[in-house]
Amino acid sequence: MIHTRICDLLGIRHPIVLGGMGTATTAPLVAAVSNAGGFGTLGTSAFNAATLDSEIDAIRERTEQPFGINHLLFQIQADMFAVTLRARPTVAAFAWARKDQKLREYFQPAHDNGCKVMHMAGEVAEARRAAEAGADVIVAQGTEAGGHVGWMASLPLVPMMVKAVAPLPVLLAGGIADGRGLAAALALGADGVLLGTRFMATAEAPIHPNFKQAIVKSDGHDTVLTEIPDLASQRVWPGAMSRAQRNQFIESWAGREWALRQHAGEIGKQVAAARAAGDVDNASLSFGQDAGLIDSIKSVKEVIQDIVVEAEEIIKIRLPSLLRSA
Numbered sequence: 001m002i003h004t005r006i007c008d009l010l011g012i013r014h015p016i017v018l019g020g021m022g023t024a025t026t027a028p029l030v031a032a033v034s035n036a037g038g039f040g041t042l043g044t045s046a047f048n049a050a051t052l053d054s055e056i057d058a059i060r061e062r063t064e065q066p067f068g069i070n071h072l073l074f075q076i077q078a079d080m081f082a083v084t085l086r087a088r089p090t091v092a093a094f095a096w097a098r099k100d101q102k103l104r105e106y107f108q109p110a111h112d113n114g115c116k117v118m119h120m121a122g123e124v125a126e127a128r129r130a131a132e133a134g135a136d137v138i139v140a141q142g143t144e145a146g147g148h149v150g151w152m153a154s155l156p157l158v159p160m161m162v163k164a165v166a167p168l169p170v171l172l173a174g175g176i177a178d179g180r181g182l183a184a185a186l187a188l189g190a191d192g193v194l195l196g197t198r199f200m201a202t203a204e205a206p207i208h209p210n211f212k213q214a215i216v217k218s219d220g221h222d223t224v225l226t227e228i229p230d231l232a233s234q235r236v237w238p239g240a241m242s243r244a245q246r247n248q249f250i251e252s253w254a255g256r257e258w259a260l261r262q263h264a265g266e267i268g269k270q271v272a273a274a275r276a277a278g279d280v281d282n283a284s285l286s287f288g289q290d291a292g293l294i295d296s297i298k299s300v301k302e303v304i305q306d307i308v309v310e311a312e313e314i315i316k317i318r319l320p321s322l323l324r325s326a
């Protein structure tokens with residue numbers, strides 16, 4: 001069995017974490033990941049304080065295993081953060097702070113309420129800032145990832161971050177969908193992986209079945225870094241682009257962002273309606289390049305088992321078979 005420091009720190013069997021994702025993580029998915037020996041995390045941006053509270057209850061009804069709650073710092077709301085602190089999850093996870101926000105103002109209350117602090121960063125300087133503010137785990141997010149991302153690919157980013165924040169454990173996020181990815185992440189010095197896209201294409205994920213099929217059908221070459229989804233939703237992220245499928249919605253506004261800004265209110269409503277209807281052409285579909293590695297919808301348990309078995313085989317059989325005595 002693959003066992004790393006993150007397993008001890010979070011009290012989990014496998015070093016595999018579900019990234020908290022705005023509209024794509026609800027109690028059944030979070031609990032399924034934790035019950036399968038990974039670490040489930042709930043994203044909070046689709047909730048308000050009351051619905052977040054009941055979603056946390058729903059996780060606890062489904063699992064006694066550890067889980068985390070994720071907040072996007074640039075838009076964190078005091079009442080929702082208070083719900084997280086009261087719930088005392090194993091991990092308070094954060095991402096996307098504005099540069100003028102003081103991370104310790106969020107990390108310290110999390111620690112005071114018995115949580116470990118996980119912070120996701122796409123740049124070494126941000127990882128260092130989080131380490132200095134007291135984070136317990138750093139997530140190195142490469143630009144291959146789905147959702148909002150920076151510019152650095154995980155292959156160079158992870159070793160740089162591991163060195164910069166040592167001895168803190170680092171998780172690799174972005175592009176991981178199978179055991180090859182986990183083995184590679186460990187080789188780069190990470191203590192585990194954090195996945196979004198692979199868990200979206202599971203039976204337990206709360207997204208429309210058409211969106212799951214869009215991930216399965218994607219060859220991974222059809223995503224693009226764009227501001228178009230954020231212009232439509234009128235939410236400005238601090239320094240992030242969104243990795244989304246280059247579908248009809250993106251194509252129709254590319255190069256006409258100024259016009260989108262003019263009509264954002266109306267277009268935002270159309271995109272939300274398309275999402276609810278499972279309209280893959282006119283909704284904004286965020287997923288990572290690793291969609292090219294995903295060719296079926298599985299259960300969460302299968303995803304985790306398959307990753308672990310494949311990574312173990314690589315480490316035990318393939319890699320040692322390459323060694324020759326000089």
Ligand SMILES: Cc1cc2nc3c(=O)[nH]c(=O)nc-3n(C[C@H](O)[C@H](O)[C@H](O)COP(=O)(O)O)c2cc1C
Nearest residue numbers: 019021022095145146147173174175195196197288
């Ligand atoms: C639809 C979607 C929504 C996301 N929402 C969040 C979020 O609310 N907070 C966060 O920290 N990360 C969010 N992420 C990023 C994930 O935490 C993670 O970094 C990413 O999915 C990893 O790359 P992968 O998709 O290739 O596995 C989101 C990703 C996706 C695809």
